[in-house]
Amino acid sequence: MQTETPQYAIETRNLSIFYGPFEAVKDVDLKIEKGKITAIIGPSGCGKSTLLRAFNRMNDFVPTSHVNGEILMHGINLYSKEIDPVEVRRRIGMVFQKPNPFPKSIYENIAWGARINGFKGNMDELVEQSLRGAALWDEVKDKLKESAYALSGGQQQRLCIARTIAIQPEIILMDEPASALDPISTLRIEELMQELKQNYTIIIVTHNMQQAARVSDFTAMMMLFGETRSGTVIEYDKTDIIFTRPGDKRTEDYVTGRFG
Amino acid sequence: MAKDLYPNKDDLQKFVDARYRTAWVWQTVFLSALLIAILALSALILNVVDGAFGYVVYEFKKDPALVSEKPIDDLNQTELIALLKDNLSRGAYNKLNNEKVMETRSEGELYGLVIERIIQVKTLKTYPLFESLFNRAAIEAEVAEKFPGARLEFRSWLTPDFLTTPMSSRAEFAGVRTALFGTLWMVSIAISFALPVGIGAAIYLQEYASKKSLMNKIIQTNINNLAGVPSIVYGMLGLAIFVRAFEALTSGALFGVTDSNGRTILSAGLTMGILVLPLVIINAQEAIKAVPDSIRQAAYGVGATRWQTVWSHVLPNALPGILTGSILAMSRAVGETAPLIIVGASTFISVDPSGPFSKFTALPIQIYQWTARAQSEFHAIAAAAIIVLLVLLLTLNATAILLRNRFQRRY
Incomplete structure (x- = not known):
C-alpha cells in the first residue's frame, strides 16, 4: 500500500460519492501536493463541496451517503473500518462557508477544540498563537472574554481559522470561506492563506475564479457529465496552466466566462 | 398585447374596490374571532371573581360580645385557653388537648378554635360580588325579612388565612x-x-x-x-x-x-x-x-x-x-x-x-x-x-x- 510519495498530503483513488442511489461524484483521482493551496472550481451543483467534505468525513452525517474508492493519507485509507472519523477531523480541519463560531467567548472558541482533543500545554499561549496565526490577535487581544458573535463577519471567519489551526491539523479544508464576506475581508483571508500554506496544506472550494487564480497553486476543474449527471474532475493541473493553457475545451469555456 | 387582458380604467377601479372589500370582510372576521375569545376569557374571570367575594349572612350561636369581658380579638394565649376551658365540655377540651397540647398552640389557632367551637358561626346565605355591589338595598331587605337577627357582612373568601389553613368540613374555616x-x-x-x-x-x-x-x-x-x-x-x-x-x-x-x-x-x-x-x-x-x-x-x-x-x-x-x-x-x-x-x-x-x-x-x-x-x-x-x-x-x-x-x- 505504501505507494504514496511524501510530497502528497492526501490522495484519492477512484473516489465515488453516493447519496442513496445517486452518484454525486464519480471516479475522482487527485493527488494533493503538500504545503500548497489547491483550488476546486466548477459550476454550481457539480459536487465540489461534496468532494471537499469527503476528505474529513463530514459526509458521514448525511445518513444515505456512502463512498466507493479510497482517500489515502500517509498511505492509509481514511474510509477503512479501523479509522475513527473523529481522528480524521482532528488531522484535517475545516473552515465553512458561513462563519460559524461557537456562541461562546472568543477565548473559549479556540480553547474548546484544543481541550476536547486532550491539549496539555499552556492554553493562554495556544489561544494567542492561534489568533496570531489567523491575523486576528491585535484586533481581539483586549476582548478575549467577549462573545464571538460581537465580531464582524470577516473577523468571525478568521476566528474559525484560528480555531482550526489551534488543533494543529495537517490539512485545512475551506468551503468557499470568503463567499459571505466583503472584498476587504476577502483580501485578508486570501493573504492569510498565503501565510498558512507554509505550515499547512490547504484545499479550497471557490466559486470565484479570480480568487482561485490569485491564491491557488493547483486547480481542479469539476463538471457534471454523462446521463447520471455526476460530477467529476475533468482537469487537474498547475493553476497558471488551467487559467492560461487549459487542455480541456470545457475548462477553457468556464474559466474565460463563456460557460457556467 | 397582454395589456388588454388586465382590467382597465373604470374596470380597474371596480376591481381594486372589490379586492379591498374582500380584505375588509376577512379582517372583520378575524377581529370578531379575537373579540369572542377575549369575551369568553373575561366572562370566565368575572365569574370566578364574582363568586369569591360578596356579602354573607351569618349568625352566632353565642354572641362574641357576651363570651368574655374583653373583646375576644384582644385576648392573649392564656386567656383564650381559659375561655376554651370554661365554655367547652371537659371531654371536648381534653380531646383537643390530646390532639395538640393547648399551651403549644399559637394565638391564631386558639382564636380559630374559639370562633369554631364556642361562637359557632353559621353561614346562612352568601351573595355574589356583583349583586353585593349593585343591589345592596334588595339584599338588606331580604336579610331583614328572612333572617331576622342575623348579621350581614362583606367578606372576601380569598384571604391570607385561606392559603395557610388546612381543609375543614366547615367552609368558613376551610383553606387550601x-x-x-x-x-x-x-x-x-x-x-x-x-x-x-x-x-x-x-x-x-x-x-x-x-x-x-x-x-x-x-x-x-x-x-x-x-x-x-x-x-x-x-x-x-x-x-x-x-x-x-x-x-x-x-x-x-x-x-x-x-x-x-x-x-x-x-x-x-x-x-x-x-x-x-x-x-x-x-x-x-x-x-x-x-x-x-x-x-x-x-x-x-x-x-x-x-x-x-x-x-x-x-x-x-x-x-x-x-x-x-x-x-x-x-x-x-x-x-x-x-x-x-x-x-x-x-x-x-x-x-x-x-x-x-x-x-x-x-x-x-x-x-x-x-x-x-x-x-x-x-x-x-x-x-x-x-x-x-x-x-x-x-x-x-x-x-x-x-x-x-x-x-x-x-x-
Missing part, C-alpha cells in the same frame, strides 16, 4: 393549605421524573436516532399522538400500574411505610409525569432542532465526538427552550384533575402531606369537590381556590415567558 402542598409535591415528583427522561429521549431522537428508520418514525408519531391522549386514560394507566401493580413501591411498603395503600402522592406524581412526558419530549425536541446545524458542524469540524457536541453546544443552546417547555408541562400537571380522581386523591384530608407516601389532595380536586357541595359558601371558597390555582398557573407561564425572552439566542 393541604391541597397546595399536595399539588406542589405532586408536581415536583412529576417533573423530577419527566424532565430527565423527556430530555434524554429528545436528545436520542434528535441527535442519535436515524430519521429515516421506520421504527423511529413510528416512535415519533406515537409520541406526538400520546400528547393528545385524554388525561383520564393516563389516570387508568396510573391506577393499573402505579396504584395496583407497583403498590409495594408506591405505598412505601418496600421502605417500611405500613399505614398506606397505593393511592399516594408518589402514584399521582408518576402518573402526572407520564402524562406530561410527551409534552416535555416534543418541546425539548423543538428546542434542540432550533440549534443551528452550523454549530454542530463547527464542533465536529474540530474533532468532537457526537456526545461532546451535544453536551457542550447543543444542550446549552437548547436549554432555555427546554426549560420553557418544561414549565408549560408543569402548569399542565398543576391543572389536571381527571387522572387524580382515578388514581385516588382524597377528597377530605386535613393533614399536610409528609412525604411521597402520604395520602394527598390537590387544588383541582379540592375545587371539584367544593363545587359539588350543595351549600353556597362552598361555592364561594371554590371560587377563591380557583383564583389561587389561576394565579399559580399564570406565575408558571409568566416564568416561562421571562426565561424565553431572557435567554433567547439569535444566531
